[in-house]
Amino acid sequence: MLTASQLTSLQAILPADRIHLDAETCERYGQDWTRYTTPRAAAIVFPMGIEEVQAVVRWANAQGVGIVPSGGRTGLSGGAVAAQGEVVVSLERMNRIDGFDPLARTVRCQAGVITAALQQFAADHGLYYPVDFASSGSSQIGGNIATNAGGIRVVRYGMTREWVAGLTAVSGSGEVLECNLGLAKNNAGYDFRHLFIGSEGTLGLVVEATMRLTDLPPATTVLLLALPRLADIMAVFHAFRSALTLQAFEFFSDLALTHVLAAQQATAPLAERQPFYVLLELETAVQSQEEAVLQVFSACLEQGWVCDGVIAQSQQQAKSLWRLREGISAAITPYTPYKNDISVVLSRLPQFVARLQGVLARDYPDFEVLWYGHIGDGNLHINVLKPASWALEDFRHACEQVNGQVFALVAEFAGSMSAEHGVGLLKRDYLGVTRSAEEIALMRGVKAVFDPNCIMNPGKLLA
Numbered sequence: 001m002l003t004a005s006q007l008t009s010l011q012a013i014l015p016a017d018r019i020h021l022d023a024e025t026c027e028r029y030g031q032d033w034t035r036y037t038t039p040r041a042a043a044i045v046f047p048m049g050i051e052e053v054q055a056v057v058r059w060a061n062a063q064g065v066g067i068v069p070s071g072g073r074t075g076l077s078g079g080a081v082a083a084q085g086e087v088v089v090s091l092e093r094m095n096r097i098d099g100f101d102p103l104a105r106t107v108r109c110q111a112g113v114i115t116a117a118l119q120q121f122a123a124d125h126g127l128y129y130p131v132d133f134a135s136s137g138s139s140q141i142g143g144n145i146a147t148n149a150g151g152i153r154v155v156r157y158g159m160t161r162e163w164v165a166g167l168t169a170v171s172g173s174g175e176v177l178e179c180n181l182g183l184a185k186n187n188a189g190y191d192f193r194h195l196f197i198g199s200e201g202t203l204g205l206v207v208e209a210t211m212r213l214t215d216l217p218p219a220t221t222v223l224l225l226a227l228p229r230l231a232d233i234m235a236v237f238h239a240f241r242s243a244l245t246l247q248a249f250e251f252f253s254d255l256a257l258t259h260v261l262a263a264q265q266a267t268a269p270l271a272e273r274q275p276f277y278v279l280l281e282l283e284t285a286v287q288s289q290e291e292a293v294l295q296v297f298s299a300c301l302e303q304g305w306v307c308d309g310v311i312a313q314s315q316q317q318a319k320s321l322w323r324l325r326e327g328i329s330a331a332i333t334p335y336t337p338y339k340n341d342i343s344v345v346l347s348r349l350p351q352f353v354a355r356l357q358g359v360l361a362r363d364y365p366d367f368e369v370l371w372y373g374h375i376g377d378g379n380l381h382i383n384v385l386k387p388a389s390w391a392l393e394d395f396r397h398a399c400e401q402v403n404g405q406v407f408a409l410v411a412e413f414a415g416s417m418s419a420e421h422g423v424g425l426l427k428r429d430y431l432g433v434t435r436s437a438e439e440i441a442l443m444r445g446v447k448a449v450f451d452p453n454c455i456m457n458p459g460k461l462l463a
Contacts, residue, residue, distance in 0.1 A: 001042050001085060002021075002042050002043055002065070002087075006063050006065065007019075007021075007043075009059060009062075009063065010043070010045070010056075010059060010087075013052065013055045013056060013059055014045055014046075014047065014052060014055075014056070018045060018046040018047070018048070018093075019043055019044075019045050019046075020043065020044040020045075020046075021042075021043050021044075025044050026039065026040075026041040026042075026043070026044060026082075026088075027039050027041075029041065029044040029070050029073070029082075029088045029090055030044070030068075030081065030082040030083075030088055031073065031080070031081050031082075032073040032074065032075040032076070032077075032078065032079065032080040032081060033073070033074055033075060033076050033333070034075070034076060034077065034078045034081065034424075034425075034426060035336050035392070036078065036336075036392065036396050036426060037078055037081045037083045037425060038083060039081060039082055039083060040082065040083050040084065040085055041068070041082035041085070041086060041087070041088045042065070042082075042085045042086060042087055043087045043088070044070075044087075044088045044090055045087060045088070045089055045090070046090050046092070046093050047089065047091070047093070047094065048093055048094060049094065050168065050170065050176060050207050050208070053089065053091075053094075053170050053205055053207050054170050054174055054176055056087075056089055057170050057171075057172065057173075057174040057204075057205065057455075058174040060087065060455045061172075061173065061174060061453050061455055064453070064455075065085075065086065065087055065455065066082075066084060066085070066086035066087070066455050066456075066457075066458040067086060067087055067088075067089055067205075067455050067456055067457065068080060068081070068082040068086045068087070068088045068089070068201070068457055069088075069089055069091070069142070069143075069146065069201035069205050069456075069457060070088045070089060070090040070091065070092075071091060071092070071111065071112070071139065071140035071141075071142050071143025071144075071146070072092075072114070072115075072135065072138040072139040072140045072143055073143075074135035074138055074139045074143070075143070075147060075421065075422060075424060076339055076341070076421045076422075077341075077418065077421045077422045077423060077424030077425065077426045077427055078424040078425030078426045078460070079146075079147065079200045079201070079422050079423070079424030079425065079457070079460050079461075080143075080201075080424075081424075081425055083425075083459075084458065084459065086458065089205060090112075091110070091111040091112040091140065091142050091205070091207065092112045092140065093112060094110040094111055094112040094207065094208075095110055095112035095113050095114070095117075095140075096109075096110045096113070097109050097110075097113055097117065097118065097121050099210070100121075100125065101182075102125070104165075104182070104184070105127060105212060105213045105214065106165050106182055106210050106211065106212055106213065107121060107122070107210070107211055107213060108182075108208060108209070108210050108211075109141045109208065109209055109210075109211055110141075110142075110207065110208050111140060111141060111142025111143075111145075111205070111206050111207050111208060111209070112140050112141075112142065113140060113141045114136075114137065114138065114139070114140055114141075115131070115132075115133075115135075115136040115137075115139045115140065115141060115144060116136045116137045118141060118211060119132070119136065122213045123216075125213075126216065127213040127214065127215065127216065128213060128214050128215060128216045128217060129163070129211065129213055129214075130153050130156070130157035130163070130214065130217075131144065131149060131150075131151055131153070131157065131159070131160050131163060132151050132152055132153055133149065133150070133151030133152060133326075134326040134327070134328075134329055134330070135329075136151075141209060141211065142205075142206045142207070142209070144160045145160055145164060145167065145196065145197050145206045145209055146196070146197075146198070146199060146200055146201050146206055147160075147198065147200060147420075147421070147422045148160050148161050148197050148198035148420070148422075149420065150374065150377070150379070150419070150420035151374070151420075152248045152250060152325075152326075152374060153247060153248050154374055154376075154377045154379075154420075155246050155247075155248060155249050155374070155376035155377045156245070156246060156247050156248065157214075159420070160197065161194065161197045161198070162212075163211055163212045164193060164197055164209055164210070164211060164212070165180065165182045165183070165184070165210040165211065165212050166178070166179060166180040166181050166182035166183065166193060166209065166210040167179050167180070167193050167196060167197075167206055167208065167209040167210070168206070168207050168208040168209070169192075169196045169203075169204045169205060169206050169207060170204050170205045170207055171203065171204040171450045171451065172203060172204050172447075172450050172451025172452065172453065172454075172455055172456040173450070173451065173452055173453075177192060177204070179191065179192045179193035179196065180193045180210075181210075182210035195446065195450075198422075199461075200422050200423065200424060200457060200460055200461050201456060201457040201460070202447055202451065202456050202457045202460055202461050202462065203446070203447060203450040203451055203456060204450055204451065204456060205456075217247060217283065218283050218284075218285035219283070219284055219285045220247055220281050220282060220283055220284060220318075221281070221282050221284040221290065221293055221311060221312065222279070222280070222281050222282075222311075222312040222317075222318035222321050222322065223278075223279070223280045223282070223293070223297070223309055223310065223311050223312070223321075224269055224270070224277060224278070224279050224309060224310050224321045224324070225277065225278045225279075225280070225297075225300070225306045225308070225309040226270055226272075226273075226274035226276075226277055226306065226307055226308040226309060227274060227275070227276040227277065227278060227305065227306055227307070228274055228275060228276075228304075228307055229275070229276070229305075230275070230276050230353055230357065230371075231350055231353065231354055232304075232305040232306075233251055233276065233278060233350075233353075233375055234346065234349055234350050234375075235300075235303070235305050236278055236300050236305050236306060237249055237278075237346075237375070237376055239296050239299060239300055239305075240280060240282065240296050241376075243292045243295070243296050244282045244283065244284070244289060244292055244293065244296070245282065245283040246280065246281070246282060246283075246376060247281040247282065247283060248279070248280065248281040248374075248376065249278065249279075249280055249374075249375060249376025250278070250279040250280075250325050250372070250373070250374060250375065250376070251276060251277065251278045251279070251371075251372060251373060251375045252276070252277055252279075252324070252325055252328060252371065252372035252373075253275065253276055253277075253370060253371040253372065254273055254274060254275050254276065254277070255368060255369075255370045255371075256328050256331075256332075256370045256371065256372045257273075257277060257324060259328070259331040259332050259370070260323075260324050260327045260328055260331045261324075262331070263327060263330065263331035264323065264327055264331070266320075266323075266324075269310055269320075269321065269324065270308050270309070270310060271308070272307075272308060274307060274308065276371075277324075278375075279321060279322070279324070279325045281318075293311065294311075297309060297311070325372070328370075328372050332370060332383055332385060335368075335385040335386050336386045336392060336395070337370070337383040337384060337385050337386070338383070338384040338386070338395065338396060338399035339381065339382070339383050339384075339421070340381070340382040340403070340406055340417075341379070341380075341381055341382075341418055341419050341420060341421040342379070342380055342382070342406070342410050342415055342416060342417060342418075342419055343377070343378045343379045343380070343415050343416045343419035343420075344378050344410070344413045344414070344415035344416075345378055345414070345415075346377075346378050348413050348414075348415075349375070349378055351413075352409070352413045352415070353380070355409055356380075356382075356406070356409060359402075359405050359406060359409060360382070360402075360406075363401075363402040363405055364384060364402060366387075367384050367385060367386075367387065367398075368384070368385040369382065369383070369384055369385075370382075370383040370384075370385060371383075374420075378415075378419070379419040379420060380419075382406070384399050403430065407430055407433040410433055410434075411433050411434075415434070416434045417430050417431075417433040417434050418434070422461075423460070423461045424460050424461065425459060425460055428459070428460065428461060428462070428463055429463065431461070431462070440462070443461075443462055444462060447462060
């Protein structure tokens with residue numbers, strides 16, 4: 001906890017009503033969607049502008065207090081957990097959108113802007129912000145940038161990194177840095193913008209960003225396909241992508257569907273259940289594209305890759321199909337799932353999946369293992385559900401025992417042990433699966449430059 005002198009000096013920076021010490025607020029803001037670490041935040045502060053953020057960072061350096069940045073706290077790796085008496089800096093009150101440039105198609109956002117608010121702003125101006133995921137209604141732009149958020153449309157539009165034209169950050173030493181200034185072309189040396197994107201708050205706090213917008217997407221068609229074998233998913237992907245433009249290509253297992261249907265009190269979308277499902281969204285602005293959808297669907301049926309499917313006939317039906325995919329995370333949250341978020345290159349995915357199925361069947365015989373993910377960009381989410389009778393710590397230990405086998409396979413296939421969720425606290429000790437010792441040493445060197453006193457999100461990403 002903060003000492004009396006530390007609290008007094010903090011109150012000289014921020015008004016008392018924006019410094020919260022009560023247990024309920026400290027618990028709520030001291031954790032993200034993971035539940036494997038008990039939050040122990042010393043205080044939660046709510047700055048209203050860049051100068052206040054800078055003052056808090058300089059105070060933390062002077063007092064030797066760690067800082068944990070807080071956005072929408074929708075992360076799944078423990079990156080926003082304050083477990084060692086840190087001060088949580090919530091940016092939720094810095095939520096202004098301004099600086100819209102219709103010629104450049106950019107807009108300036110404070111870090112606390114909700115992702116869905118930026119999407120709506122773009123739509124109101126006849127444009128589109130394409131980064132999207134199930135938590136878009138509560139996640140914040142600063143957190144999206146800090147974790148390089150991905151989501152359901154990466155196959156078409158890429159990660160958050162592609163949409164950040166510039167950003168303002170307060171470094172761990174308390175300096176305000178303007179990175180790239182929103183320019184489309186700027187080859188004047190190192191682009192520090194890209195260091196802050198995906199840094200998980202370990203170098204500093206992203207406080208504002210200039211975000212790119214794009215054209216509204218053309219008309220689309222949504223399909224749900226049932227597959228008897230996971231090994232055939234990439235054949236289906238190739239067939240559709242060869243003929244049409246994919247907006248999204250998602251998959252989930254029948255076990256995932258079971259939990260979603262129960263949570264949503266919904267009925268199954270197809271007459272017969274199958275082990276796996278693919279949800280596609282395809283651009284179909286013209287008649288020839290609509291015809292191509294049916295042709296490819298028929299071809300997949302003939303090949304035996306697909307055994308059933310449904311094509312949405314309305315916007316409402318399309319939304320209903322999407323809810324089956326986007327509702328998975330919320331449906332399994334009561335089971336405190338242990339999550340692995342992995343990826344490999346697409347060409348190696350069928351072989352990787354076949355090997356991974358064997359590992360999980362052998363090493364998780366007593367648990368429900370639920371699959372889903374953005375398989376169109378090589379990303380799989382593996383969720384192990386905790387039985388009600390198991391203590392949380394025992395369950396985590398059992399899952400971590402299997403990590404060695406899973407990550408050894410990821411390393412063999414030159415994949416990533418964190419495709420989009422970040423490293424945070426939960427995956428920190430596995431960073432060497434994806435990054436070499438030389439890379440990790442350079443990461444430490446970069447952190448030492450930006451955060452010399454190691455106050456920024458201590459213990460996350462780098463041990």
